[in-house]
Amino acid sequence: MSIELKNVSYTYMKKTPFEHLALDDITLTIPEGKITAIAGHTGSGKSTLIQHFNGLLKPDSGTVLVDGVDISSKKDEAKAARRQVGIAFQYPEHQLFEETIAEDIGFGPKNMGCSPEEIDRRVKYAMDFVSLDYDAYANRSPFQLSGGQKRRAAIAGILALKPKYLVLDEPTAGLDPKGRDSLMSRFLRLHKEEGTTIVLISHNMDDIAQYADNVIILNKGKLLLAASPAEAFAREDIISQAGLEMPEIKTILEQLKVNGLGIEATSYTMNDAVLEVLEGIRRQGKC
Amino acid sequence: MLTDITLGQFFPGNSPIHRMDARVKIVLLFFYIVAVFLFDNNLNYAIMTGGAVILVLMSGLPVNMVLKSVKPLWWIILFSFLMHIFSTPGESLVKLWLFDITGEGILKGFIISLRLVLLIVVSSLLMFTTSPLKLTDALESLMSPLKHIGFPAHELAMMMTIAMRFIPTLLEETDKIIKAQQSRGSNIGDGNFLERAKGMLPVLVPLFISAFRRADELSVAMEARCYRGGEERTRMKQQRVHQIDYIAAGVFIVFIAILVAVQVLWTA
Numbered sequence: 001m002s003i004e005l006k007n008v009s010y011t012y013m014k015k016t017p018f019e020h021l022a023l024d025d026i027t028l029t030i031p032e033g034k035i036t037a038i039a040g041h042t043g044s045g046k047s048t049l050i051q052h053f054n055g056l057l058k059p060d061s062g063t064v065l066v067d068g069v070d071i072s073s074k075k076d077e078a079k080a081a082r083r084q085v086g087i088a089f090q091y092p093e094h095q096l097f098e099e100t101i102a103e104d105i106g107f108g109p110k111n112m113g114c115s116p117e118e119i120d121r122r123v124k125y126a127m128d129f130v131s132l133d134y135d136a137y138a139n140r141s142p143f144q145l146s147g148g149q150k151r152r153a154a155i156a157g158i159l160a161l162k163p164k165y166l167v168l169d170e171p172t173a174g175l176d177p178k179g180r181d182s183l184m185s186r187f188l189r190l191h192k193e194e195g196t197t198i199v200l201i202s203h204n205m206d207d208i209a210q211y212a213d214n215v216i217i218l219n220k221g222k223l224l225l226a227a228s229p230a231e232a233f234a235r236e237d238i239i240s241q242a243g244l245e246m247p248e249i250k251t252i253l254e255q256l257k258v259n260g261l262g263i264e265a266t267s268y269t270m271n272d273a274v275l276e277v278l279e280g281i282r283r284q285g286k287c
Numbered sequence: 288m289l290t291d292i293t294l295g296q297f298f299p300g301n302s303p304i305h306r307m308d309a310r311v312k313i314v315l316l317f318f319y320i321v322a323v324f325l326f327d328n329n330l331n332y333a334i335m336t337g338g339a340v341i342l343v344l345m346s347g348l349p350v351n352m353v354l355k356s357v358k359p360l361w362w363i364i365l366f367s368f369l370m371h372i373f374s375t376p377g378e379s380l381v382k383l384w385l386f387d388i389t390g391e392g393i394l395k396g397f398i399i400s401l402r403l404v405l406l407i408v409v410s411s412l413l414m415f416t417t418s419p420l421k422l423t424d425a426l427e428s429l430m431s432p433l434k435h436i437g438f439p440a441h442e443l444a445m446m447m448t449i450a451m452r453f454i455p456t457l458l459e460e461t462d463k464i465i466k467a468q469q470s471r472g473s474n475i476g477d478g479n480f481l482e483r484a485k486g487m488l489p490v491l492v493p494l495f496i497s498a499f500r501r502a503d504e505l506s507v508a509m510e511a512r513c514y515r516g517g518e519e520r521t522r523m524k525q526q527r528v529h530q531i532d533y534i535a536a537g538v539f540i541v542f543i544a545i546l547v548a549v550q551v552l553w554t555a
Contacts, residue, residue, distance in 0.1 A: 015296060017299055026529070051466065056466045056469060056470065086470065087467075088469045089467050089470075092467065094460075094463070094467075094493055094496075094497055095464055095467040095489075095493055096463065096493065097488065097489045097492035097493050107468075107471055107473070107489065108471035108472050111471060111472030111473050111474070113474050122349065143496070157471060160469075161471065161472070173475070202323060227296060230408060234497075
């Protein structure tokens with residue numbers, strides 16, 4: 001199953017002089033069990049797009065299907081489908097509000113109608129996942145945490161919903177490199193262990209090259225490209241049209257190629273690049 | 288959506304009225320309002336209504352949008368209309384229980400309603416054609432003579448500017464927080480009064496925290512730029528009176544002169 005968008009358009013501030021077409025006839029599929037990256041310049045419609053995945057925004061035209069269910073209807077079936085999608089917005093730490101961290105993380109499960117035992121179990125699971133020690137932090141105020149810890153607590157609040165589709169809007173924005181790596185590796189673990197489908201919004205092409213199975217590129221509300229990373233990074237014209245940059249590794253390989261190393265420069269991950277360069281050097285040695 | 292609210296009603300445009308200096312607009316508006324209350328014969332009402340219609344047409348605003356600004360005060364207008372219909376002595380047309388509807392009453396009620404509509408339409412025209420920033424600048428400038436008696440005109444205007452500056456930001460923030468909590472299954476706006484009040488908590492707490500954070504950041508930023516209030520400050524956007532303002536003022540004086548002439552001739 002998957003999240004499917006069919007001819008979705010959305011306009012902000014309709015019928016005012018500030019009218020702005022944010023999404024223009026978008027048709028795409030987020031396949032289950034994969035990591036899909038959505039990339040685009042600021043204002044390209046990424047954030048507007050993901051708000052359609054769980055019905056926060058209703059498309060002006062077109063339909064959104066989650067596991068084949070049209071989520072715009074008022075049926076319980078549609079409500080259940082919307083709950084399959086968990087969204088962590090940019091700077092999720094701004095949504096913390098409860099007196100204790102455990103209560104804040106348990107807010108989602110409580111709204112879903114889980115039993116107190118189940119809520120407790122989920123809070124422990126989620127805190128464990130983001131490496132917040134339950135015994136030490138559960139009864140502390142979320143506002144006493146450091147920036148990185150707040151971010152992790154807020155993300156735990158989404159994970160406690162156990163979403164089948166986890167949508168992350170720039171989850172690592174404003175974190176230091178170490179915090180970035182550790183957070184990304186947690187999402188990767190979630191993906192591998194629980195099979196959670198991950199949708200990652202980012203304009204860091206290095207992240208996308210490293211993690212994504214699929215790449216969706218938006219520009220000014222239009223879908224420019226939906227393809228595998230290999231295909232996407234072969235289209236430098238489209239990447240630069242969208243105002244994005246090629247992954248650093250790929251740029252380095254291109255430079256090596258221009259300077260006479262006999263390689264194709266198709267790799268975009270660290271491992272592949274090393275192999276490709278070694279292969280190139282070996283071949284050159286023989287000549 | 289929450290952020291779809293148009294703030295301060297400002298409707299950008301490039302009509303002569305948009306281009307006028309905000310101070311001139313405020314002063315002329317003031318005299319227009321005085322005129323509406325002062326002159327009370329039917330021909331003058333026709334002239335003032337005509338003036339308002341011409342202004343609306345000149346401003347290039349969608350006419351139904353201007354009319355919509357009357358909507359919030361619709362009940363007050365209706366109420367005063369009914370009051371006058373029933374309470375004005377004169378020849379009875381219809382008798383309803385204890386009350387007489389008189390021809391004079393209908394006329395008077397109509398005129399009172401017209402007065403209110405004129406007031407609202409012309410004042411909202413000022414709001415529609417002047418950006419909130421220009422409006423506060425103009426207010427500051429008009430209030431500045433009061434500085435001599437210790438009235439903090441600049442500080443007041445600065446406070447208004449900051450408040451207005453942050454309304455869209457806070458609306459956006461509210462929208463974002465509501466969506467984040469909705470994504471966690473919170474049902475904002477469901478249930479009875481107590482449940483709804485409780486449902487607002489997950490929105491209000493983060494909103495207050497972010498408002499305080501922003502206020503703190505702003506004060507540090509202003510402090511770091513050596514802001515210290517009104518004394519001897521110059522501004523980036525100087526307010527200047529242009530030819531168009533003189534023309535407007537001239538036309539307005541003629542307008543008032545006609546009203547005075549009609550009033551005097553009528554009563555003489």
